[in-house]
Amino acid sequence: MAGRAVDVIVVGAGPAGSATSALLAARGHRVVVLEKEHFPRFHIGESLLPAALPVLGRLGVEARQDTFVFKRGAEFVCEASGRARSFAFEEALPGCATHAWHVDRARFDTLLRDRAVALGAEVRHGETVDGVEIDADGVRVRTRTGSLRGRYLVDATGQDRLLARLGDSTEALSRFGSAAVFTHYEGVGAAALDEIGPAYDIRIMLRPEGWGWIIPLPGARLSVGLVSSGRITPEQLDAGLLAGPLARRWTAGATRLATRVIRNFSFRNTRASGARFASVGDAACFLDPVFSSGVTLALRGASELADTLGPALETGTEAEPDLQRGQHARMDRAYRTFAALIDRFYNTRFAQLVFLGEQVDVSLRRGVMSVLAGDVWRDDNPFQEQLLRARRHPGASL
Numbered sequence: 001m002a003g004r005a006v007d008v009i010v011v012g013a014g015p016a017g018s019a020t021s022a023l024l025a026a027r028g029h030r031v032v033v034l035e036k037e038h039f040p041r042f043h044i045g046e047s048l049l050p051a052a053l054p055v056l057g058r059l060g061v062e063a064r065q066d067t068f069v070f071k072r073g074a075e076f077v078c079e080a081s082g083r084a085r086s087f088a089f090e091e092a093l094p095g096c097a098t099h100a101w102h103v104d105r106a107r108f109d110t111l112l113r114d115r116a117v118a119l120g121a122e123v124r125h126g127e128t129v130d131g132v133e134i135d136a137d138g139v140r141v142r143t144r145t146g147s148l149r150g151r152y153l154v155d156a157t158g159q160d161r162l163l164a165r166l167g168d169s170t171e172a173l174s175r176f177g178s179a180a181v182f183t184h185y186e187g188v189g190a191a192a193l194d195e196i197g198p199a200y201d202i203r204i205m206l207r208p209e210g211w212g213w214i215i216p217l218p219g220a221r222l223s224v225g226l227v228s229s230g231r232i233t234p235e236q237l238d239a240g241l242l243a244g245p246l247a248r249r250w251t252a253g254a255t256r257l258a259t260r261v262i263r264n265f266s267f268r269n270t271r272a273s274g275a276r277f278a279s280v281g282d283a284a285c286f287l288d289p290v291f292s293s294g295v296t297l298a299l300r301g302a303s304e305l306a307d308t309l310g311p312a313l314e315t316g317t318e319a320e321p322d323l324q325r326g327q328h329a330r331m332d333r334a335y336r337t338f339a340a341l342i343d344r345f346y347n348t349r350f351a352q353l354v355f356l357g358e359q360v361d362v363s364l365r366r367g368v369m370s371v372l373a374g375d376v377w378r379d380d381n382p383f384q385e386q387l388l389r390a391r392r393h394p395g396a397s398l
Contacts, residue, residue, distance in 0.1 A: 005138060005151060006031065006148065006149070006151070007024070007029040007030045007150065007151050007313055008021075008024055008029060008032075008151065008152045008153075008313070009031075009032055009139060009148055009150040009152070009153050009154070010031060010032070010033045010034070010121075010153075010154040010156055011033075011035075011129050011141065011153070011154070011155055011156060011157050011162055012033070012034075012155070012162075013033050013039070013109070013116070013123055013125075013156075014043070014112075014156060014158055014281065014298070015109060015112055015295050015298045015302070016280045016282070016283070016299070016301060016302045017035070017156030017281070018109070018113045018115065018121075019059060019116075019303065019306075020156060020302040021033050021116040021121040021123070022059055022112070022115050022116040022119045023058070023119075023302070023303065023306035023307070023310070024121070024309065024313075025120035025121040026119045026120065027310045027314075028120075029313055030122075031121040032121070032122045032123075032124065032148060032150070033121055033123040034124055034127040034129060034141065034143060034148070035113075035123060035124065035126075035127060036125075036126065036127060036129075037126075038125045039109060039110045039125065040106035040109070040110045041106060041109070042105070043105040043109060044223075044225070044289075045105060045289065045292075045294045045295050046104070046105050046215050046217060047100070047103075047292040047295075048071070048100045048101045048103060048292065048295055049100050049293065049372070049373055049374035050097035050098065050099060050100045050373040050374060051296050051300060051375055051376070052100065052295065052296040052299050052300070053097045054097075055299040055300060056299070058303065059112070059115050061111060061112065061115055063101060064111070066107060066218055067103055067104050067108050067111060067218060068103055068108075068218065069102045069103075069200055069217060070099060070101065070198070070199075071102050071199075071200050072088050072089065072099055072199035072200065073087045073088040073090075073199070073201050073369075073372075074086070074087050074201055074372065075203050076206060076351065076356055077204065077205050078205075078206040078352075079205070080208075081356075083356045084356075085357070087355070087368070087369055087372060088199075088369070089369060089372070089373045091365060091366055091369045092372075093366050093367070093370045093375070093380065093381060095378065096370065097373070102202070102215055102216060102218075103295075104217055107218075127143045127144075127145065128143055128144055129143055129157075130142045130143060130144060132153065132166060134153065134274075134275070134276055136275075136319065138151050139151070139152065139153040151276070151313065151318055152276050152277065152278075152309060152313065152318050153276060153278075154277070154278055154309075155277065155279040155284075156279075156280050156302075158281060159262070159282055159286065160283070161269060161279070161282070162283065163272075163277065163279050164267075164269040164271075164279065164283065167271055169271040169272075170267050170268075170269065171267060171268050171270050173266040173287065173339070175346060175347060176229065176288035176339075176346060177210060177211075177227040177228060177265070177266060177288040177289070177346075178228070178229055178263060178264060178265065179227070179228055179229075179230070179231065179232040179262065179265075180225050180227045180228075180232065180262050180265075181225065181226050181234050181236065181237045181259065181260070181261045182213075182223065182224060182225025182226070182237070183223075183224055183225070183237070183258065183260070184222065184223055184224070184256075184257040184258075185221060185222045185224065185250075185257065186219070186220065186221045186254060186255050186257065187221075187254045187255050188250065188251070189252060189253045189254065192222075192250040192251075192252070193216075195249065195250070196216050196250070200216045202215050202216075203215075203246065204290065205241055205244070205246070206351055206356070207241060209228050209230075209232070209236060209240060210226060210227045210228035210229060210230075210232070211227055211290055211345075212224070212225060212226045212227070212237075212240070213225050213227075214250065222251065222254070224241065224242065224247060225237070226240060229346065232261070233261075237259070265286050265288075265289075266286060266287060266288050267285070267286060268284070268285040268286075268335070269283065269285065272284040272285070272328065273323070273324040273327075273328065274321050275319050275320070275321040276318060278305055278309070278324050280298065280302050281294075281297070281298030281301055281302065282294060284301065285331075287335065287342055288346075290342060290345055291341065291371075291372055293334075293374060296374045297335070297338075300331070300334070301327070301331050304326075304330055305324065307327075308326065308327050309323070309324075330377060333377065334377070336388055337371060337376045337384055337387050337388060338371070338376070340387035340390050341371055341387055343390075344387075344390075354368060363382070364383055367381045367383025368383055371383065371384055
């Protein structure tokens, strides 16, 4: 695999890696992406926010019917009390898209990968990175098949968090969820699809053991999962969320696929960039998935990173240790906003008072919806400013 140095080595071909690669390759830079898996491959994180749409538009990604399904907003449901409230993105402050998408991640990630290739990036699958060396002149990445030299390294390895592990710079966010158990259903019946309706809202199910999701997916499928800040098992999913009336109605007659468990998420990389390297997407920070911020913030972070790195490569200043300072500041605002909202969701009565409240002030509702849309880079949302001023708690710091 050794040869002449490339401009940028990107590790990981998920949304953050593919978007970064596509945008840099479009500027004429030589980009090589190393991805350990072969596509298409399963992945969780299937619901986008409106703030992702500008990046998809910039990449030239079209919403294909087999990959995307319309998402109006979210419905919060508490089956124990019989309360449910819907929130539509069109209720947010003006300036952001008024809808989003749910996506089939296997197809979605492949589509983004293909766009990166079409724009000039080289993607090598089946490449597991064993080591990284960074010096004043560049970076060297070792895999099981050889090594590759480049001018800059982008870590887009998601939950694998390559550089955070190598640099021992992972900080757990312990006040959030830390484990999830989930499954998919295919062949969802006509009655369930009628009840889901054309809005295709994600259902966020408030439960004593944490919270659950029910996401309509393309092709008459559902994603159903349960998140907890403590220990969680497939039996809890079966006896809890799946035993509830909504899940029973929607999965009646459908075929259940494999059940999976993931643990130890909700963290940040305390050294997300430096001289000749940067982390992006989940490799930089991953928050509890309750408000579906993961893929959207990964795409926005990739766009910011590429816009900073591209010009630096052209002027030969990519080795500046503080190159990504501005990008970090913008993304930090997003992470802190969502972290504060998630902290309220788990550790206060905010969900009961606002998401399930009978009467919520219109201005508060609009501010909440702007955050839920991912429109967190504005300065005219009093609700967001309140979140950013909130006192930080141990285990929820950013």
